[in-house]
Amino acid sequence: MSRVLIVLAVILLVPIVFMLGLLLLLDEPEYYRQQLAVTVQEQTGFELSINGDLNWRYWPPIAIEITDVEIRPSGASKPLAKLNAASVDLKLLSVLTGGSTLAIDGFSIDGLELNALIDAEGNANWEVSGNATRPTPTVGEDPASADANTGSDTAMDLDIASIEITNSVINYEDLAANSHYTLDLHSFTTGSVSYGQPTAIQFEIGFEDKMADIGGTSSGAGDITFDSDFIQYTFSQLRLDNTLLMPDMAPLDLSLTINGAADLNAASASLKDSSFRAAELEGTLNLDIVDLMDAPQLSGRLQVSPFDAKALMLKLDQSAIETANPNAATNIAFSTNISGTMPDITLGSIEATIDNSELKGRIDIHLGDKIKVQFDLEMDRIVASDYLPPDDLAAAETPSGPASTPAGTSTPEPSAQVSEDSEVLPIDLLDEYDFSGVFTLHNVIYDTYSFSDLKTKVANGGHRLAVNLTTLGYDGELKLDLEVRTDKPGGKTSFDIDGMNITKLTEFEWITGTLNLNSTTRFKGKMLSELLDSLDGTNRFTIDDGALDITPIKKVATVIDSLRGKFSGISEWPDKLPFEQLKGKHALHDGIEANQELNLKVENMTIEGEGGVDYWQNTLLYDLNIVLEESVDGQYQVSPLITDVRWPLHCEGAMDASPVTLCLPDRKAIQTVVGDLVKREIQRQGREEIEKRIEEKIPDKLKDKAKKLLKGLFDN
Helix, strand or coil: CHHHHHHHHHHHHHHHHHHCCHHHHHCCCHHHHHHHHHHHHHHHCEEEEECCCEEEECCCCEEEEEEEEEEEECCCCCCCEEEEEEEEEECHHHHHHCCCEEEEEEEEEECCEEEEEECCCCCECCCCCCCCCCCCCCCCCCHHHHHHHCCHHHCCEEEECCEEEEEEEEEEEECCCCEEEEEEEEEEEECCECCCCCEEEEEEEEEEECCCCEEEEEEEEEEEEECCCCCEEEEEEEEEEEEEECCCCCCEEEEEEEEEEEECCCCEEEEEEEEEEECCEEEEEEEEEECCCCCCEEEEEEEEEEECHHHHHHHCCCCCCCCCCCCCCCCEEEEEEEEEECCEEEEEEEEEEECCEEEEEEEEEEECCCEEEEEEEEECCEEHHHHCCHHHHHHHHCCCCCCCCCCCCCCCCCCCCCCCCCECCCHHHHHHCEEEEEEEEEEEEECCEEEEEEEEEEEEECCEEEEEEEEEECCEEEEEEEEEECCCCEEEEEEEEEEEEHHHHHCCCCEEEEEEEEEEEEEECCEHHHHHHHCEEEEEEEEEEEEEECHHHHHHHHHHHHHHCCCCCHHHCCCEEEEEEEEEEEEECCCCCCCEEEEEEECCEEEEEEEEEECCCCEEEEEEEEEECCCCCCCCCCCHHHCCCEEEEEEEEECCCCHHHHEEECHHHHHHHHHHHHHHHHHHHHHHHHHHHHHHHCCHHHHHHHHHHHHHHHHC
């Protein structure tokens, strides 16, 4: 950027170069052609070549005309600048009376071509060394006194009625930085030009960044004040109206109003109460910059007025933002302090509003070959569900219908279907940037869920993303650790819940209690389909002091009782079975479609099963077995006649449906169970009769052998 500023300074010097020796031409222009070249080299260090005409007319007005001119650094083979034609209209009175004022009625340049080039070694073709005769002040000497020592009688004031530059081109190419810019100066005009006095300017230009494929046009008007050395500049109400042309975007209109100053000797610039407007964005900027030519140091503040993000996206011809809450993202504003030394910038004291939320914090940015970002941000609250696409929230709120039907009837459609694959791990984006930081959210609401003190720590770099999240809610704590590799796409998770109230968290009616969960999983790939097909891990959980809806189990017992013709008593158990603790384990093996294992233990009941889910159709299919154990400590006693028997349940339907409606008795499997129970009953009755006979008929010394024989017979 500093190189560009130097080029702009050179542009301003080009007209002045031609003025320095024009008074010498009044006698005989051709005679002073060489003297003019010498004067330019002494004053600037550049070589001046006038290849065309050098003419003047006496009356009226006195004018100097020059064509086909080249300027190049001393000894350079290619010109830095060329122009087609230039003319100067001199004020007659000033010419006749002489004096120390360069008085010009009009000054014009047409067809200026400036080629600024920095080679691969960083050498600029406009840099000259040691050719100008201007003395360098000694240590401690004021530059102004050095000027005085050269002979103040040769110093000239400047009095130009107007300047006009047309049809000019500036070409800036930096081979070392791989950058290439062009500037087409269609027109540039000024009002009265004098040292230390505001000069009104107007211009119209076109510009292009050839490497980034960005271009546009700019027009402007305002006042500029400069000193006699063209070192110090002041800008007042300088308005710039720009149209930016960028790939895949509609033309962007950008307006700037600049108030500030620049000092080329001090390599500093400042903007005071400057304003901007870009599409729907408006704001103000105050900025001080020092050390422009080396490592620019910035300090200031940026403020953006409230804007509608939805309207902004439409203005930029981008995809419309659709939200569940139509008022979401329509009132956004922020302000921040800007500080740092390039390429490191800090956005500090950030104060932003996003609708009804407030955001504070800081962001540190490194603008190197790879952009690096560190942040520490804090938000008071947000209703996250307001910012979801309407369809997503509607799907989340759709109540589940009956999830399973008796045999012989049709299976209901799932409550929601997903058919499009998506990239859940943006590998390219993660590799493009390094970022780390902490984001604290004091309260977050999603649909009917609410959590507090949510803190997220993120670290991304070196092909590794690590995320640590903690939050409080529903009488407990939730923790999530995520690690992702981008060189070999995939990762692992650790998820823990400590002491959350299930009823408050889920509003489930089929189970209550306090949940403790530990989950560890691994996955591969970056697409959602790859993740679902490779997911592998174990979830262990306990639920304390709760109740479980056992309606499906009671249905199984009722069917078995009716087939056996005997009453087990289970059908009289309460629909919601209270328990002190439920323990469970859920295992995933190579994806979620099949081979999932579920094991539950509650009181004297064990539930085991296998199955899988179809994410794309939002359906699950599970086969469960319930085993009742005889226990003297259990709340509900079970007849020994039906213990240690696998009672089957078939669960099929929408993933988000209640197990109470999903799981129904498997009648075919139940018939087998009933047959086994009948055989067991027959065996029991036969065994009891034989044992009675043994006690009555067999001598005592043979009873033990007889009982062992009986045991072996019935056990086999």
